Amino acid sequence: MTRFIFAFVSITSLFGAVSYGATPSDQSDAEASTIFGGKLPPDYRDWKLISVAHEEGTLNDLRAILGNDVAITAYRQGKLPFPEGTIIARLAWNYTPSEENDKVFGKPQSFVAGAPKEGVQFMVKDSSKYASTGGWGFTEFIDSKPVPQNALNGCFSCHLPAKASDFVFTHYAP
Amino acid sequence: MTRFIFAFVSITSLFGAVSYGATPSDQSDAEASTIFGGKLPPDYRDWKLISVAHEEGTLNDLRAILGNDVAITAYRQGKLPFPEGTIIARLAWNYTPSEENDKVFGKPQSFVAGAPKEGVQFMVKDSSKYASTGGWGFTEFIDSKPVPQNALNGCFSCHLPAKASDFVFTHYAP
Structure with a gap:
């Protein structure tokens, strides 16, 4: 099976404090992200598993990457680029003995x-809406509330090394 | 949320070669396990995520614990003991940098x-069929084929320390 990669971490998670603005934004940086209408997808925890990972270092987490049905079908069929409507979610928990x-x-x-x-x-695929960031919109919810747009502006540049797999790092784990 | 535990590893996985026979079996030890009619549940990879884990040592894996709908509902509602028809699956992959x-x-x-x-x-819950092993039947498939019953006889004794949570080790990861 063709395998893809996806490591979904915001620049803030990766490197701590960073400078923003490397990525175009269609809204004020001070405003909360409006992806999904600013609402946490109610069923994301029911989505199917793409893969799991462990990040050491300051992240120190265990993580699961889940996908909506469009994402899962695309992964299993080896479709690239990912089709419109693909949504990939990254959940993480403290790495606990x-x-x-x-x-x-x-x-x-x-x-x-x-x-x-x-x-x-x-990350959600909408090639026209997010044309300036490889067709992907990036967002994050904390306590079910969307983070400010300026916390997401670095996401795409971080995903650039995965251009060959449509900017997605995670492999599907069979 | 009430959280439960489940560490699903056969005695063979845990300790390598072991002596079997600690757990009653309703079939010849030489025969393959007949749970699920000896057939790998065709949709298990679509089940929802219960949690993730990393085992070091000789196991050296990343693992995901998935559950059928009965299992997921029970976890989220904090139901104990798990209801009839609960099925919990453990998938594992090599821990790979x-x-x-x-x-x-x-x-x-x-x-x-x-x-x-x-x-x-x-592990599948059927209180009458598997009364002698806490109501749980244990099975494993390798290359979609059920392992011999004698490779499973130690599973229940390994799960005994989790008696308070219906012999299930894994917590639900919200």
């Missing part, structure tokens, strides 16, 4: 999803 | 799901 599991294993080795990281991140 | 992601992060820190581990493991 499990004493309970370790007791069963007889040694420390088990790490599970702890408290959820505050942000849930999305 | 991602050079591609590391380039974006500027340092080695990213680990992704590599090649899938050969076994996909399930």
Whole structure:
């Protein structure tokens, strides 16, 4: 199966404080992102699994990448570029040692999803609306509220190295 | 939210070679497991995500725990014991450093799901059929074929420490 990649992290997550403005924006930077009408997709937690990952360092998380049906079908069929309407979500939780599991294993080795990281991140494909950022709109919700646009302006430049796979880093995990 | 636990690993995965026979079996140990009629549930990869984990040591994997709709509803409603028909699946992939992601992060820190581990493991709730193992039937498929029953006889004893959460180790990751 053709495999793609997607690492969905905002520049703020990656590098901490950064300078914004590298990416065109169709709204004031001070305003909240209006993707999805500024509302957290109500069913995102029901979406199917694309893959899982662990980020060390300051992120120190376990993460799951979920996709809506358009995304999952595209991944499984090896479709590139991703079709209009593709939505990919990144959930993350604190990387937490499990004493309970370790007791069963007889040694420390088990790490599970702890408290959820505050942000849930999305990229959505709309080639005309987001033509200036590879056809992808990027957004993040914290406590179900969209973050300001200026916190998202660096997302696309971070995804540029994945141009060959339509700016998506994550492989599908069969 | 009430959170439960589930670490789904066969004794063979946990400790390598072991002695079997600690758990009652209703069929010859030499025969393949007949749970699900000996057929891999065709839609398990579409099930919703319960949680993710990383096991170090000889397992060295990233894993996702998926559940059928009965399982997901029970988790979200905090239902214990899990209702009849609950099915929980454990998928695992090799724990694989991602050079591609590391380039974006500027340092080695990213680990992704590599090649899938050969076994996909399930536990299914049927209180009468599996009364002798806490109401749970355990099975594993390798290359879509059920493993021999004697490879599963240790599963329940491994799950005994999770008795308070109906023998399920995994927490739901919100």
